Amino acid sequence: METTIPVANRIIRESIKRKAKDAEVVLDLHRSSYKLLSLIPHLASGEDIQAVDLGWMRDLIDVPVSSRARVITGEVFLLCYLGFLLRELKDFWRVALLISIILHPIDISDSAEDENSKLEKQRDLFNAVENSITKLGLEKVWEVKPLINGKDIMTVLQLKGGPLVKEWLDKTMAWQLAYPSGTAEECLEWLREANSKRVKLE
Template identity: 60%
Template sequence: MSVATQHVLQVRDKIKLSDIERRIFDRLLASLRHFNLQTQVRVAGGWVRDKLLAKDCYDIDIALDNMMGTEFAHKVKEYLVSIGEGKDVRGDGKIKSNPDRSKHLETATMRWFDMQIDFVNLRSEEYIENSRIPSKQSFGTPEEDACRRDLTINSLFYNIHTDSVEDYTKRGISDLKSGRIVTPLPPKATFLDDPLRVLRAIRFGVRFEFTLDEDLKVAAACDDVKDALAAKVSKERIGKEVDLMISGNQAVKAMTHICDLTLFWNVFSLPPVFKPAISDGCERLCVAYLDTAWNLIHLLKESTFKVPVVNYIIVDSLKQKGEDAKMVLDLHRASHKFLSLIPCLASNEDLQPDDVDWMRGLIDDVSIASRVRVLTGFLLREIKDLWRVALLVSILLHPIGINDTEDESSQLHKRRDLFNTVESSIIKLGAWMA
């Protein structure tokens, strides 16, 4: 069965509300009646998409057609207090500016029955050349709001008055059913307004295993969009998108898309001066190692295998935490030390005096028979709970005597067996407790 066919089967024709969702929406409508407010209330974006895909969603974005989000949120809370349900709401409807979530308008937020509810008006936006922050904002129609969003599958509305899904782009539902990532407006215009949408398109594509539209891929790879990504989007936001990609189950596919769209060096930018020079095809090699590591992790099926929550080491490129960058560097240093110990740990042979130079001063007085245990103990003290990760990297780098007749699966199984052998040796030595 094809991926597209699966999506057709999974997309609902009508949204089925939970009891809590029904109660929330009933209270919103009651607030309108209580204060005689003349506005339409819709749910926008991700909640609608996920409900149609029969997925749970605990983040509801409420869009109002002619009223500010904070004004309506205050009215809702006032109504809930009047009927004795104010205790169910946390948050006081304060204005919340949150650029990390692309929210630049006045927004109110509250926690209600363990659901995160955000309130904002429908909007029409215009962008200036060197910024992703809109230069002009105004009340918009549902059509204008839908068209200014990143993807058609994220531009759907659920009208709580009519209990119906509204598809103002005329293709949001069809793209959801066919499994396609498409922009509401021509993709280049959409990306130039906010270049971060390029990475969001990749992230949603791999998350749902949808196909990127061909016109979208052409626009994403063009120089104008890549230049805009560098000029208009902060490193923090790029880093956040990469973090979300890596945290999912399709990290390799996401990085492959970034390579295919020639965005790799825009995302993982390098300092102005560096040595040694980067070889041609380096980005493909990075993805290949990530792919092998990912497959090897799944092949090992190691329940105690601890993978650090870390993405890439370039702090200035992705603006991630400094301790994460240090962790990656420590892992790479430890993996190179493991490389020199693998032959002995795999064969139970003694370590010869000239085999290792990274701790020579510490083992000068240690007998040859004890050197493997001592050096392994020092190494595991250094890397602590992440020693299996360092070992994994070293296994990826270690030559395993591959011949021309072996396929990729056979090579991967060889590395799996080598990992298990070395891991068992370390545990038998008791060095992991050193």
């Protein structure tokens, strides 16, 4: 059975003679750019985040919203979704954003004069989204150290390892993104409460 190889992989590895890892980076950038694309309207103008399909993130986030959270309910989803996305992209997030801006539709006519207008609008849109990400404090989010680690989770929840540890690590990072001033003790307290609720529902 033949294995299907993405065109980008073949071009980068065979034609340009770059490493396989470079090909994966290119593919990840393009995948992420489409995820960013759906967030551009909200990040640029504050459009209702409920209109955006955040997919798997809705199952991941179990963060209670209170007066201590820095964002309202809809913003929690945006913040966590974007935070996880940028943690994957790291320093390449602006490259992914640039690709997203190029893909984002801009209303102009076909005249050459309006082509310059399109470039200006794309530049302004890029700057607006970049500023929003900076204001959210996510421009270096991959450098944020988790408040608790896998060992803490296994101890508190009496787990021996497995996929549940990774799931709770993601959930606690989502909590941390929503509560940037929260402490490790507060995160552990939330972890116990969230797990208790989960056990009752099972």
